[in-house]
Amino acid sequence: MAGTVNRSIPGKVDGCPAAPLRWLFPLRCLACGEAGAHRRDLCAACHAALPWQGPACPRCALPVPGGGPCAACLAAPPPLDRVHAVFDYAFPADRLLPRLKFHGDFAAGRVLAQCMVDALSAADRPDALLPVPLHAARLRRRGYDQALELARPLARALQVPLLAGVLRRTRATGAQSRLDAEARQRNLRGAFRVDAGDGLPGHVALVDDVMTTGATLHAAARALRAAGVRRVDAWVCARVA
Template identity: 60%
Template sequence: MDALVYKVAANWRQWLRGLPARIGTTLLPPRCLLCGEPGDDGRDMCAAWLAVPGTCGRCLRREPLLHFAHAAFVYAPPVDGLLARYKFHGDLAAGRLLAGLLAETLDGVERPQALVPVPLHRSRLRQRGYDQALELARPLARATGVPLAAGLLQRHRRTAAQSELGAMARRRNLRGAFRVAARGRLPAHVALVDDVMTTGATLHAAARALRRAGVARVDAWVCARTP
């Protein structure tokens, strides 16, 4: 009997503690502070603004061009300095180091059938003297055992330097810049190799050309990605 009385009293105290909140909810029901619609689940925010796990609406409407992207590092010191030395100052030793570090981070990452370096246009190649993505992909192919498909993708249209452009201009700049040169049967799954992923415009443009040519899955392996 004492236990029953204690339980009833505890329930009564709990009900009284929740009474102000129930009165407030009745008199002032939850209202979304962002759009004014009725709140969801007792919150002052409606369901339209709540993040939920799963695939975003844009990706549900259209399958992403890149299935998976892997970056060894965040683009920040000291990696950004190594990348600048490699890309703009001809320090190939820095490139070998970056390729080795990238290879070491690939444990557990699904292997593609081929590695495809993001190519330079021939005019940029003459100016720089080497293709930084290709020089990353060569040791990466040896370290992972994944075949290198260096000539599969071509950059057939000269474009402005991406570093000088904003996000929207980057996408416009690369529209139609790549084409698949190889004929015959293509690998079903490839990984694009590049030094840095910033907005992703270059990698997406390259992936679009590969997907249109019949490649079923395109991943991206990069040394660093901007936060």
């Protein structure tokens, strides 16, 4: 089963300055610029304002009083068995996520990944994590995959194997943000392929930054189920209501 290679860099921990050197670089809030707190690059006020998700549908992560399945998922069960969203897409997560996704702000990614570890440590542990991939052309333009930047520290902290490269995006689909829900589904039809090699584990969790309509995660889940995966969950940083 494929995994990732962890190469240590002298004087660094997880790609960041080692702890003894942190005093040289005072923590600074990435959302407002004030002094950081809680050993993170967030001030006390922005940390308190984090929009942790409350009761939500377990199949689509949309807010639901009491946290039971929503009517839409009861009527037409989605291909995801469980969706865990750490945040609602609101301040300050809605500032940090675009900084990671579009501007290569890996400090923002580090803060978000730390929050994901906190929130997901009690979730049902999958056999492996799979970051939702970018198409190769978009990856070349951007230079990094934001889902992988979140999945890598998450896998390391929770000691879950990371299978990067197993799920591939085979078509260069248009930007999802410009499409409505129905067009997003058409845009992603047949967009993913699974390179299983020696086979996949029975339970995996897809990792992505933001879930909007769920079209991307559903398309990836269908490809994984066709490859023989029995249970597919999704772990996302934020859910757009």
